[in-house]
Amino acid sequence: MANDPVLIAGAGPIGYTTALLLARRGIPFVLFEAGDKIFDDPRAGTIHPPTLDLFEESGVTSAMMEQGFIVNNYHYRDRRAGLIADFNLNVLGDQTKFPFRLMLEQHRICYILRDKLKAMGQHNVHMRHRVTKVEQDADGVTATVQSDEGERAVRGSWMIGCDGGRSQVRKSMNVNFDGFTYPERFLVLSTRYDFAQHDYAITNYIADPEEWCALFKVPGNDGKGMWRVVFPAPPDASQEELFDESSVQARIQGFNRKEGAYEMHHRNLYDVHQRVASRYHDSRLMVAGDAAHINNPLGGMGMNFGLHDAFNVVDKLSKIILEDASHDLLDLYDRQRRTVAQEYLQRQTIENKRNIEQKDPVERENFYNELRGIAANRDKLHAYLLRVAMIEGFRRAQSIT
Numbered sequence: 001m002a003n004d005p006v007l008i009a010g011a012g013p014i015g016y017t018t019a020l021l022l023a024r025r026g027i028p029f030v031l032f033e034a035g036d037k038i039f040d041d042p043r044a045g046t047i048h049p050p051t052l053d054l055f056e057e058s059g060v061t062s063a064m065m066e067q068g069f070i071v072n073n074y075h076y077r078d079r080r081a082g083l084i085a086d087f088n089l090n091v092l093g094d095q096t097k098f099p100f101r102l103m104l105e106q107h108r109i110c111y112i113l114r115d116k117l118k119a120m121g122q123h124n125v126h127m128r129h130r131v132t133k134v135e136q137d138a139d140g141v142t143a144t145v146q147s148d149e150g151e152r153a154v155r156g157s158w159m160i161g162c163d164g165g166r167s168q169v170r171k172s173m174n175v176n177f178d179g180f181t182y183p184e185r186f187l188v189l190s191t192r193y194d195f196a197q198h199d200y201a202i203t204n205y206i207a208d209p210e211e212w213c214a215l216f217k218v219p220g221n222d223g224k225g226m227w228r229v230v231f232p233a234p235p236d237a238s239q240e241e242l243f244d245e246s247s248v249q250a251r252i253q254g255f256n257r258k259e260g261a262y263e264m265h266h267r268n269l270y271d272v273h274q275r276v277a278s279r280y281h282d283s284r285l286m287v288a289g290d291a292a293h294i295n296n297p298l299g300g301m302g303m304n305f306g307l308h309d310a311f312n313v314v315d316k317l318s319k320i321i322l323e324d325a326s327h328d329l330l331d332l333y334d335r336q337r338r339t340v341a342q343e344y345l346q347r348q349t350i351e352n353k354r355n356i357e358q359k360d361p362v363e364r365e366n367f368y369n370e371l372r373g374i375a376a377n378r379d380k381l382h383a384y385l386l387r388v389a390m391i392e393g394f395r396r397a398q399s400i401t
């Protein structure tokens, strides 16, 4: 086994998962995180069945289940006409032990992973350490890391970039990150107001030609529930305008009128991109998660997909390190995960956005009729949910040789 540790950049959900999976195989690693804490801004909150299946063995799934909300049914709605289709995920019970979505914020997943590493005595995580440069040679990698103590060079055997959309590791691999950025951004508002009293499910996609909306309930810091409402934000509006209390109240009251003001807990604005790296590995450097692919959050897929990358790449790298397997295995990682990033992740999320904002009334009605037909027919529902619950894409990746 190589003496130098595997270096990981980025302590988001993908970096922490990569670290835990290496630790569980007894492979030394060091993880560098630029920030001073695990970021807790409202991003991923939806965990899909294959992710729960993958994490089961490590005990992460049971820890997540203790804290999260189970979503058996989710709604597709029209903002004016109401419920279009109610999708029951339990039909996937013949395919997975976890035939539902679990709602749990991504920073709480990171806390679980961090605590597991600590319990193993393997929390080799350096916060406030930014990777600024990465070089490689035939025997290993050298990362330049900037911290409060200054800059130093760290030697590793391999390096996995889990450092998000602007990945320094990816830039060091000299690959392209082609795709596009949507002109509008996504505005995320959080409130404790209980939308369930209006018959909303825990997860709702609400189509509208002018202002679509997505509505979810996540546990929140006290576990009692926090509702997130996601709207498209016009490209020309400034953050100041969008976050202004009267504009926030007008927007959310326009969606669901109620007596008195909504008490708001968060307001966040995100740029939205669709991009995939042209390669996921270059000799001793690899990327996983948002460093490899980014997409709009409709469908709740980006983090899940990145977690599947982490399981795949660690599986292959550990065979190379522990069993002296051929380095070509990393080409297989690239082929498997990059193919499905294009075929499933990009295709599905682009489609989700197109459908929820559909302006053509005929197209919209056709789509609604298709959804009604799927929800009413068990076989169609089963096939549809296999795709949107990310099982089909996961299996497709595994089948690539």
Ligand SMILES: Cc1cc2nc3c(=O)[nH]c(=O)nc-3n(C[C@H](O)[C@H](O)[C@H](O)COP(=O)(O)OP(=O)(O)OC[C@H]3O[C@@H](n4cnc5c(N)ncnc54)[C@H](O)[C@@H]3O)c2cc1C
Residues within 6 Å of the ligand: 009, 010, 011, 012, 013, 014, 015, 032, 033, 034, 035, 039, 042, 043, 044, 045, 046, 047, 106, 129, 130, 131, 132, 162, 163, 164, 165, 166, 167, 168, 186, 188, 270, 288, 289, 290, 291, 297, 299, 300, 301, 302, 303, 304, 305, 306
């Ligand atoms: C509004 C919204 C909702 C979403 N909802 C979902 C959902 O429900 N389900 C889902 O699957 N996905 C969802 N996503 C996507 C999900 O948030 C991302 O896919 C996920 O954060 C990717 O994890 P990551 O670990 O790859 O990257 P990140 O979470 O971005 O973490 C990267 C880490 O690397 C660190 N870093 C960056 N550069 C360096 C460097 N040079 N050196 C060291 N450290 C560095 C950063 O500080 C950060 O901590 C959503 C996204 C948004 C914006």
